[in-house]
Amino acid sequence: MKALVKERPEPGIVYRDVPEPPLKPGQVIVHVRACGISGSEVSRYRWTNAYHAGRAKDMTQLLPRIMGHEFSGTIAALGPGVSGVSEGDPVVVQSVIGCGRCDSCDAGLPNHCGRRVTIGVHADGGFAEYCAVPAANVYPVPPGVSLENVALLQPFAIAAYALEVGSVRPGDRIGVWGVGAIGVSIIQQALIGGATVEFAVGRDPARLGAARSLGVQHIISASTMDAPLRLLELFGKQKLDAIFEVSGHTPAINSALTLLKKRGRVVLIGNLREPFHADLLQAIMDQINILSVRTYSLSAWRRALALIPRVQGQRGAMPVERVPLAQGVRAFERAAAGEGVKFVLEP
Template identity: 35%
Template sequence: MRALVLHAAGDARIEERPEPAEPGAGEVRLAVTRAGLCGTDASEYAAGPVMTPLKNRHPASGVLGPVVLGHEFIGVVESVGDGVDRFAVGDRVAAGAGVWCGQCDWCRRGQTNLCRSYWTYGLSADGGLTQRVTVPQAMLHPIAPHVSEDNAALAQPLAVGLHAVDRSRVRPGDVVVVHGAGAIGSFIIAGLKAAGAGSIVAVDVDEARLATARKLGADVTVNAGEVDPLDVVQEHTGSALADVTIEASGVVDGLSRVQRLTRRGGTVLLVGLPKGEVSFRALDLILREIDVMTTLAHVCDTNLPAALDLLAARDLAPLLVERVVPLDRVVEDALTPMVTGTARGKFLVDTQAGAS
């Protein structure tokens, strides 16, 4: 079967790979129908290895060497192993991609995304940018029959956005600023809308992203390259500032940018991953008693079903998906525009296109 295999920075190849193992106890074999690409995949291709175990064996997955990318994928159940009681052959399912032990302190507290031995298909081991894969049933959830393949393929990144919304502690009626309306920022805006945020302010420097943010539910959009977001937020709130600010751009000074938009006693949530040391004004945070929160990945048992429910109620694919490409063209038609900055939206991969 064919797969996209990452060997080194700038070296990702479509190769023939062995068929996956037959499912063991608690496992399911999938025919992958769609896989999504995100900034993490682009970073691994452009400048990796960052998270992929290309040089050192991963301590939890045990994998070393070239890795099949793809941590956002859906598929159809082809076969099931012993003890699988949630799925049957022919079921459509979305994968959470993360693997947790279920026994450590974090898992017992429901923080499976922080599991002591957490690892991810497509980053820590071979993932879903291939035609078939065998995975644990625990990381799978069913897709409603009426949800399209393209829309369902957004489930995993949307789950990440919903976990961020949970971590932000947003309440109905809150004014929320989302700083960075790119891929993860878009999913957060969709989640905030579903959570009943009172008003959503999206901040970016790209007018196309801001236009998408409005379609997703942003009430106010701000081009930070033209207008000071503080002026807009003050005018929008009567100088009260935002109840919650979410930094989703990953710029190094992101925290200092959003804290000035946050009201006394408000909350800042850090989502974007800065590539350097972060600067902020600690005294201001302390004197105004602003809470600083962080978020990582998603909790599969809660956030992935919630994402699938939202996708069953709302078709986000027309707003977010730029293009669906065949597996054989992933590097040229998807990863390259993502790395060069010419991508305008989400890329999905039809892994079965051209399959015999």
């Protein structure tokens, strides 16, 4: 079969023939139909000093590897001992496999399991025609939801978890820094939950346009204005309930500490590009909650899957470009060049 392979610890990725995956007990073979390119994969494609300085998990010992952890497809084959799914079923893959025997796994948080295996990182993933995964990691696609849309469930699940951690309630006034797939998903779900999204900060005009079309009150382009200053002008101090930081820029946190009400919440999701410096005394006086999110809990994943039909008509709001897997190398080049769309590869 054909696959995109990260072969060596250097920039690049290769499209080539690989053997089809063997079918083991407890596993299913997924015929991959759509697999999103994530930001972490673009970093691994680039393999620059920034990739290592960013403390992203070094994959050197795991190469060669078929990446791809945001994917959907149909069940092509069932391994021994698998029940509850049938050949041909449309499914979406939850890519984190916990050990099942630790405190984190007991709590439904395989994202924190010390022995977790991530499909597309520690095991071959979805940038291929076929992928073998544990049957427990495939979830049926809700009726009426396309395989292309459900492939992007992971950022939607991260958003669901972030909103849970940020305790967002109906009537809350929130803001979002960063309008990639996660930021847009936070906006969509916050609005469904009855919050008001007061602002979104971003750089890419297409993505900011997507945020505007969803109903964000104030769209702020960080490329054309001083975003923290503009936010202070718009809202004044101590006005908002929760702010979500998905951009990786520390000035967003400093800004949030000023804008948040007493006992407000700032939720950190983006991988920060530099150390964060602040005088936190005022934040302590105001009892600001500084929270963080790493990927998603299993309950957030299930909640996101249940919610995705509600935004099916809106998913076009997130600029997505579908590209044949055979042209995946070019898609990685374009993503690495910073083109403002989410690429979905179709084997």
